[in-house]
Amino acid sequence: MKVPLLDLQAQYSTIKNEVQQAIDAVLASQNFILGGQVEELEARMSHFCKAKAAIGVASGTDALLLSLMALDIGKGDEVITTPYTFFATVGSIVRLGATPVFVDIDPKTFNIDPAKIEEKITPRTRAIIPVHLFGQVADMDAILGLARRYNIAIVEDAAQALGAVYKGQVAGSIGDLGILSFYPSKNLGAYGDAGMVLTNNEELAEKVSILRVHGSKTRYYHTMVGINSRLDTLQAAILLVKLNYIDQWRQRRREIARLYDKDLQNTPVTCPYVCKQNDSVYTYYVIRTKGRDTLKDYLTEAGIGTAVYYPLPMHMQECLRYLNYREGSMPEAEGASRETLAIPLYPEITEEQRGYVVENIKRFFSSKFSSR
Numbered sequence: 001m002k003v004p005l006l007d008l009q010a011q012y013s014t015i016k017n018e019v020q021q022a023i024d025a026v027l028a029s030q031n032f033i034l035g036g037q038v039e040e041l042e043a044r045m046s047h048f049c050k051a052k053a054a055i056g057v058a059s060g061t062d063a064l065l066l067s068l069m070a071l072d073i074g075k076g077d078e079v080i081t082t083p084y085t086f087f088a089t090v091g092s093i094v095r096l097g098a099t100p101v102f103v104d105i106d107p108k109t110f111n112i113d114p115a116k117i118e119e120k121i122t123p124r125t126r127a128i129i130p131v132h133l134f135g136q137v138a139d140m141d142a143i144l145g146l147a148r149r150y151n152i153a154i155v156e157d158a159a160q161a162l163g164a165v166y167k168g169q170v171a172g173s174i175g176d177l178g179i180l181s182f183y184p185s186k187n188l189g190a191y192g193d194a195g196m197v198l199t200n201n202e203e204l205a206e207k208v209s210i211l212r213v214h215g216s217k218t219r220y221y222h223t224m225v226g227i228n229s230r231l232d233t234l235q236a237a238i239l240l241v242k243l244n245y246i247d248q249w250r251q252r253r254r255e256i257a258r259l260y261d262k263d264l265q266n267t268p269v270t271c272p273y274v275c276k277q278n279d280s281v282y283t284y285y286v287i288r289t290k291g292r293d294t295l296k297d298y299l300t301e302a303g304i305g306t307a308v309y310y311p312l313p314m315h316m317q318e319c320l321r322y323l324n325y326r327e328g329s330m331p332e333a334e335g336a337s338r339e340t341l342a343i344p345l346y347p348e349i350t351e352e353q354r355g356y357v358v359e360n361i362k363r364f365f366s367s368k369f370s371s372r
């Protein structure tokens with residue numbers, strides 16, 4: 001049996017006709033840049049995420065960059081974030097000439113450890129970027145408390161947590177700004193690159209929407225130096241179709257996660273830990289175990305897709321060597337990068353496929369221990 005990590009074909013086959021109609025409508029209009037579908041998507045996402053404004057941009061990476069630009073972050077500024085994330089979180093800080101300052105993670109949730117943030121705050125600290133990794137919101141109350149006390153902005157990286165809930169609040173609407181990614185493998189994936197900025201602050205919303213069109217509000221008159229980063233009308237049309245299914249898919253992901261939790265509880269693997277105040281969307285179902293690489297090879301051999309998010313924490317990346325972190329300076333992030341493994345979870349996975357994954361994980365451990 002083959003069980004891919006994610007089966008986008010399976011999802012496409014369930015919505016094919018609707019998607020094709022949506023694409024045809026855009027083709028008929030030939031209105032490819034900031035067409036009506038972009039505005040409609042922005043309105044619906046703003047409602048769905050309980051944020052006053054939603055601004056469609058070209059990618060999650062650009063959403064981070066534009067958020068930091070809207071906060072006027074640049075040379076000499078420090079931005080606190082986690083080393084255990086996708087590179088875009090950190091790349092956007094560096095691109096603007098600012099300095100990323102890393103704070104180690106909580107080994108249970110894999111999110112930034114708020115207890116370790118305060119010691120890293122300096123007079124240059126301008127923002128904190130908590131990343132809601134794998135679908136679970138970071139400990140926002142603690143982070144908001146610090147941000148208020150020191151007058152620091154918060155940009156939530158909710159690229160993996162669209163629709164996740166923390167104490168009744170939706171991911172991306174809790175900080176000053178929040179970003180979403182519609183990269184195909186995220187829980188609401190476009191058919192190409194796309195992203196969004198969320199905010200409840202009108203001034204910041206206005207700034208982001210000007211910055212995404214070269215810094216001009218009136219065409220050909222530029223009040224700021226922006227970039228070209230718009231969400232394609234075609235992508236918006238596709239996302240509007242998929243948004244109709246998000247609740248149903250979110251529910252399915254949770255059910256599958258529950259079943260994995262139950263089936264794997266008496267094995268040596270640690271299942272995702274979700275805090276009581278959180279409702280995770282399980283964009284990725286990530287287990288943790290010693291001997292991760294051997295398990296990964298074993299599952300690959302059995303036709304099961306897996307992924308390591310992420311094999312090398314940010315503070316150890318070659319391009320960031322100038323920051324002078326060393327191996328050992330972020331022990332929890334380093335430990336997680338050696339022991340975590342994402343296993344197949346997507347709304348269309350069959351019970352037979354899921355059972356096959358569980359069976360193989362169990363077989364791996366029994367064969368390993370019996371051979372000793």
Ligand SMILES: *Cc1c(COP(=O)(O)O)cnc(C)c1O
Nearest residue numbers: 059060061086088159181182183
């Ligand atoms: C995917 C992702 C991004 C970047 O999103 P893109 O749309 O691929 O540019 C940023 N941060 C995190 C945590 C992500 O997972």
